[in-house]
Structure formats: structure tokens, C-alpha cells
Amino acid sequence: MNAPAVGFSVSDQVRSIGAGATTATELVSQVREVIEAREPELEAWVQLSSTAAAEAADIDNDPRDLPLRGVSVGVKDLIDVAGMPTRAGSSVTPSSAATSDAPCVARLRALGAVVQGKTVTTEFGYFRPGPTRNPRALDHTPGGSSSGSAAAVGAGTVPLALGTQTAGSLTRPASYCGAAGMVLPHGSTDMSGIIGLSDSLDSLGFLTRTVADLRYVHDAFLGAQSSDPFGSATSVFVWGGSYLDYLDPAMIALLGRIPALLGDLGFRSEPLDWDDHVRTLADDHLTVMGYEAARERAGEFDEHRDELSPQIRDLLQQGREISGSAYSAALIRRDRSRELLREILDGPAVIVGPAATGPAPRGLSATGSPILSRPWQLLGVPVVVVPGARTVQGLPLGLQVIGSAGDEGYLFDVGEKLEVALRDLPPVAG
Numbered sequence: 001m002n003a004p005a006v007g008f009s010v011s012d013q014v015r016s017i018g019a020g021a022t023t024a025t026e027l028v029s030q031v032r033e034v035i036e037a038r039e040p041e042l043e044a045w046v047q048l049s050s051t052a053a054a055e056a057a058d059i060d061n062d063p064r065d066l067p068l069r070g071v072s073v074g075v076k077d078l079i080d081v082a083g084m085p086t087r088a089g090s091s092v093t094p095s096s097a098a099t100s101d102a103p104c105v106a107r108l109r110a111l112g113a114v115v116q117g118k119t120v121t122t123e124f125g126y127f128r129p130g131p132t133r134n135p136r137a138l139d140h141t142p143g144g145s146s147s148g149s150a151a152a153v154g155a156g157t158v159p160l161a162l163g164t165q166t167a168g169s170l171t172r173p174a175s176y177c178g179a180a181g182m183v184l185p186h187g188s189t190d191m192s193g194i195i196g197l198s199d200s201l202d203s204l205g206f207l208t209r210t211v212a213d214l215r216y217v218h219d220a221f222l223g224a225q226s227s228d229p230f231g232s233a234t235s236v237f238v239w240g241g242s243y244l245d246y247l248d249p250a251m252i253a254l255l256g257r258i259p260a261l262l263g264d265l266g267f268r269s270e271p272l273d274w275d276d277h278v279r280t281l282a283d284d285h286l287t288v289m290g291y292e293a294a295r296e297r298a299g300e301f302d303e304h305r306d307e308l309s310p311q312i313r314d315l316l317q318q319g320r321e322i323s324g325s326a327y328s329a330a331l332i333r334r335d336r337s338r339e340l341l342r343e344i345l346d347g348p349a350v351i352v353g354p355a356a357t358g359p360a361p362r363g364l365s366a367t368g369s370p371i372l373s374r375p376w377q378l379l380g381v382p383v384v385v386v387p388g389a390r391t392v393q394g395l396p397l398g399l400q401v402i403g404s405a406g407d408e409g410y411l412f413d414v415g416e417k418l419e420v421a422l423r424d425l426p427p428v429a430g
Contacts, residue, residue: 008159009159009209009210009212009213009216010068010071010159010160010208010213010216010217011212011213011216013027013070013071013159014066014067014068014069014070014071014112017069017070018069022070023056023060023070024056024057024059024060024069024070024112024114025053025056025057025060027056027070027071027072028052028053028055028056028070028072028114028116029053029056031072031116031157031158031159032048032052032053032072032116034156034157035048035116035117035152035157035158036048038135038155038157039157041133041138042132042133042135042138042151042152042155042157043120043130043131043132043133044074044119044120044132044142044147044148044149044151044152044155044157045074045116045117045118045119045120045148045152046077046087046117046118046119046120046148047084047085047117047118048116048117049081049083049084049115049116049117051083052072052114052115052116052117055109055114055115056070056114059112059114062112066111066112067111067112067216067220068108068111068112068113068160068217068220069112070112070114071112071113071114071159071160072113072114072115072116072158072159072160073108073113073114073115073116073158073160073161073162074115074116074117074118074119074148074149074152074153074158074160074161074162075105075115075117075118075119075149075161075162076118076119076121076145076146076148076149076161076162076163076164077089077118077119077120077121077148078121078124078125078145078164078194078195078196079102079104079105079162079164079193079194079195080098080100080101080102080105080193080194081098081101081102081105081115081118082097082098082099082100082101082105083097083098084097084098084117084118085097085098086098086118086195088121088123088124088125088195089120089121089122089123089124089125089128089130089145090123090124090300090308091307092300092303092304092307092308093195098193100193101193102192102193102194103189103190103192103193104162104189104190104191104193104194104204104221105162105193107221108162108221111220111221113160116158118148119146119147119148119149119151119152119161120132120147120148120151121144121145121146121147121148122144122145122147122169122367123308123309123311123312124195124197124297124300124312125144125145125164125166125169125195125196125197126145126197126309126311126312126315127144127309127311127312127366127367128309128311128312129141129144129147129364129365129366129367130144130147130148131364132147132148132151133151133364134151134154134176134177134360135151135154135155135156135177135178136154136177136178136360136394136395136396137360137362137393137394137395139362139363139364140176140359140360140361140362140363140364140395141176141360141361141362141363141364141366141367141368142154142173142176142177142360142367143168143172143173143174143175143176143177143356143360143367143368144169144172144173144367144368145164145166145169145173145367146161146163146164146165146169146170146173146174146205146207147173147367148161149161149162149163149170149173149207150163150170150173150174150176150177150179150181150207151173151177153177153179153207153208153209154174154176154177154178154179154396155177156209159208159209159213160206160207160208160213160217161206161207161208162204162205162206162207163181163204163205163206163207164194164196164202164203164204164205165183165201165202165203165205165373165377166196166197166198166201166202166203166289166377167201167285167289167370167373167374167377168356168369168370168371168372168373168374168377169370170182170183170205170207170385171183171355171356171370171372171373171383171385171398171400172355172356172367172368172369172370172373173207173367174207174355174385174387174398175355175356175385175387175396175397175398175399175400176356176359176360176368176395176396176398177360177396178387178390178396178398179207179208179209179385179387180207180208180209180210180211180213180214180384180385180386180387180415180419181205181206181207181208181214181383181384181385181398182205182206182207182214182218182382182383182384182385183203183204183205183377183382183383184203184204184205184206184218184382185203185380185381185382185405185406186200186201186202186203186380186381187380188222188382188405189204189221189222191203191204196296197289197292197293197296197297198288198289198292198293198296199292199296200288200292200331200378200380201285201288201289201292201377201378201380203377203380206218206221210387210416210419211384211386211387211412211415211416211419212416214384214412214415215412215416218408218412226408226409226412234267234347234348234349234350234410234413234414235267235268235269235270235347235348235349235350236262236267236268236269236270236349236350236351236352236414237269237270237271237272237344237349237350237351237352238255238258238259238262238269238270238271238272238351238352238353239271239272239274239278239351239352239353239354239402240255240271240272240353240354241255241353241354241357241372242274242275242278242279242282242375243275243279244278244279244282244371244372244374244375245357245369245371245372246357247354247357247358248357248358248359248430249358249430250358250359250391250392250397250428250429250430251354251356251357251358251359251397251430252430253428253429253430254354254389254397254399254428255353255354257425257428258352258399261418261421261422261425262352262418264421265417265418265421267414267417269352272351272353274341274344277337277340277375278375279375280333280337281333281334281337281374281375281376281378281379282371282374282375282378284330284333284334284378285374285375285377285378286374287322287326287327287330288327288330288331288334288378289315289319290315290318290319290322291319291322291324291326291327292319292327293315293316293319294315294316294317294318294319294320294322295319297312297316298316300316301313301316301317334378334379337379338379338380341379341381341404342404345403345404345407348407348410349403349410350401350402350403350407350410350411350414351401351402351403352399352400352401352402352414352418353372353399353400353402354372354398354399354400355372355373355385355386355398355399355400356368356369356372356397356398357369357371357372358397358430359391359393359395359396359397360395360396372400373400376400376402380405381402381403381404381405382402382403382404382405382407382408382411383400383401383402383403383411384400384401384408384411384412384415385398385399385400385401386398386399386400386401386415386418386419386422387419387422388418388419388420388421388422388423388425389422389425389428390427390428391427391428391429391430392427392428392429394427397428399418399422401414401415401418
């Protein structure tokens with residue numbers, strides 16, 4: 001088996017072990033070799049686990065049917081892994097090791113996955129970049145805050161990584177690095193053991209090489225079957241970004257091709273006419289995030305203000321100035337928009353739109369804009385990032401498929417078919 005993290009899907013890795021073609025020990029060792037070969041240029045990892053080989057050996061001796069047997073996973077360094085510190089990209093967090101796994105990590109281990117280590121995050125999941133580089137263009141940002149996870153998966157060094165999202169922390173880096181990504185609906189999984197910014201917004205997510213891998217991991221993690229009985233009968237609303245920000249010409253060109261692609265795939269499509277709500281949601285997201293972050297991270301602000309980056313310091317200071325009435329009003333508008341969106345997506349239907357404003361910007365001093373994820377993150381809905389499209393310079397362009405909680409099968413069905421079509425497209429010129 002050669003470079004399994006690059007050449008094999010998650011399900012194929014599991015089947016290969018089950019068929020006796022390889023073992024968890026061999027697979028984990030091969031993945032570690034690939035990680036170490038690319039790490040000097042990527043800088044995607046904070047720390048690699050010293051116990052991965054021993055854990056793989058234990059899995060080889062486990063007779064149970066494990067759906068993620070021997071699959072390597074990277075864990076964003078906001079999430080607790082027993083025996084490793086959780087630094088959250090900051091110098092003010094304790095350097096002592098976590099005493100237990102976060103429930104999401106424990107769940108993956110119970111399914112047979114092996115933690116290869118902790119991946120780089122921006123400071124407290126906000127804007128200060130870490131050292132990670134984009135695997136498709138080393139002088140471009142990988143995005144943030146799930147930068148290390150997205151870069152590791154996008155480079156093919158690990159088949160699965162955990163990320164989180166508060167604004168655009170997973171969708172943007174997935175789009176920039178050419179990875180598939182999923183943001184789970186808010187409240188669908190236990191978020192304890194994870195350093196957060198905003199209780200109303202923080203969500204767990206996965207990064208994999210393909211949407212098919214996302215579906216496989218999602219179903220294993222939740223113990224559910226996400227098959228879509230409606231198939232291509234699903235309707236699609238095409239979203240152009242609601243003028244939230246300037247879109248790169250390449251992204252505009254890609255969006256122009258989407259209706260025809262969807263039609264060829266058998267999906268009915270029409271434009272999403274919801275711009276006023278989307279723009280209001282984007283503004284309200286800032287209000288909710290600032291207000292809650294100022295309270296969630298009050299200890300760091302009060303005790304280590306001068307050691308924090310200007311980005312997180314400004315967020316926390318501005319959050320303290322947001323009134324309780326402004327915060328409550330934002331939540332009321334959010335709840336009404338949730339009701340309206342459920343009516344729009346009752347069909348079944350999903351929304352397809354840009355996952356980022358364009359390809360990853362050149363430079364490593366910033367992580368790009370999360371604006372196109374803010375409205376959907378405030379609503380707490382599931383999102384799937386579809387890779388495959390690319391610019392003439394070879395930079396990835398990601399799309400996001402947005403739906404309702406409980407309807408993840410529709411997102412996967414559209415996303416898997418759309419990914420195939422996007423990979424067949426010639427490079428997109430802006």
C-alpha cells in the first residue's frame with residue numbers, strides 16, 4: 001500500500017485492513033511518514049503523538065467491527081486530547097497536558113481512529129495566523145482558524161481532521177486548501193473539552209479529501225445513515241453571496257456555471273432571493289460573537305490583556321461594549337430567519353453558493369474573510385464544503401452546500417455529484 005493518506009478513501013483504508021491487505025499499525029506508520037515528509041514546508045502540526053503506534057497495535061488486536069479502524073486523524077488545537085496540551089494558538093494557555101479526551105475525540109477513538117497529533121489553529125480560533133502554509137501554494141494563506149487541519153488534509157498527509165467553526169473557521173480553509181469540509185449543525189454534538197469563543201455559534205466539523213469521505217465519517221460518528229431517498233429530486237437554490245463582499249472574478253465565473261452543472265446532474269435550480277435576510281444575519285453574527293466572546297474569554301482578557309494579539313484583544317474589548325438589548329434583538333431576528341429558512345428549504349432543497357470570496361490570498365499575515373459563512377453559522381445549520389474547482393493558477397475554489405439540520409443526506413447527495421462535475425471542469429479564469 002503506497003501513501004495511503006493520498007491514494008485511498010477513508011472507507012477503502014478500513015476495508016484494506018479488514019481484508020488483510022494491511023494493518024492499522026502499517027497504515028498509521030505510513031501516514032506518519034507522509035506527515036513528516038511534508039511538515040517542514042507545511043507547518044500544519046503543533047505536536048505529533050508519541051503513542052500513535054501503540055494505539056494502532058491495540059486496534060489490530062481489537063476483534064470488534066470498527067468503522068474507522070486504523071484511520072489517522074488530526075485534531076485542531078482547540079480540542080482536548082489526553083496527554084497533550086491544548087494551547088489554542090496562544091501563549092497564555094496552560095502548557096500542562098489535558099487529562100482526558102474531549103468527547104468528540106473519544107468518539108473517534110471508539111470508532112477505531114488513531115490520533116496523529118494536534119493541528120495548528122489561530123489564536124483562540126480568531127484572526128491571528130499560525131505558521132501554517134497553504135499546501136497548494138506555500139506563499140498563500142491556508143485560511144483560519146482550522147488552518148492546520150485543512151492544510152494537512154488538503155496536502156493529503158492525513159485523511160481526516162477535526163476542526164471547529166465560529167464564523168468561517170472551517171469552510172474558508174477547506175475552500176482555500178482544496179479539502180472537503182463539514183460544519184455540523186449547532187447543538188448536534190457535545191462541545192465540552194473544546195476551547196470556544198461563542199456558545200451560540202461554536203460548532204464541530206470534519207475535514208476530509210472528498211465529500212464521499214465526509215459522508216462516511218459523519219455517518220460513523222453519529223451512528224446514522226444519511227442516504228437521501230429523494231436523490232436528484234432535491235431542488236437547489238443558487239446563492240451569489242448577497243453582495244456581502246467583493247467576489248474574485250474566478251469565483252464569479254464559477255458561480256455562473258453552477259446552474260448548468262446542476263441541470264446536467266438532474267437537479268432543479270433557481271436563484272436564492274433572500275439578500276436582505278442574509279445581510280442582516282451577517283451583521284447580527286458579529287453582534288452575537290462579540291457579545292459572547294467577551295464573556296467566554298473574559299479571564300484571558302482581564303489577566304493577560306497585553307499578551308493577547310491585537311485581533312483578539314479588539315474583539316473582546318468591542319464585545320464588552322455591546323449592550324444586552326442589542327444582543328437579544330440579534331437573537332430574535334436569528335430565530336425568525338430560522339423559521340423562514342425552514343420554509344424555503346422544505347421541498348427538499350439545499351442552497352449552493354461560494355464557500356469563500358475567491359482563492360486563497362497571497363501572503364501569510366492574514367487568513368482571509370469569513371463573511372460568506374457568518375449568516376449560515378448564526379443560523380446554526382449544517383454546511384458541506386465541496387472541493388474540485390480550481391483557478392488557472394491551480395488554486396482551489398470551494399463551494400458550500402447549506403441545508404437544514406436533519407437533512408444532511410441532501411447536502412451529501414448534491415455535494416458528491418457536484419464534486420465530480422467540478423473536478424471535470426477546466427481551470428476557471430477570472
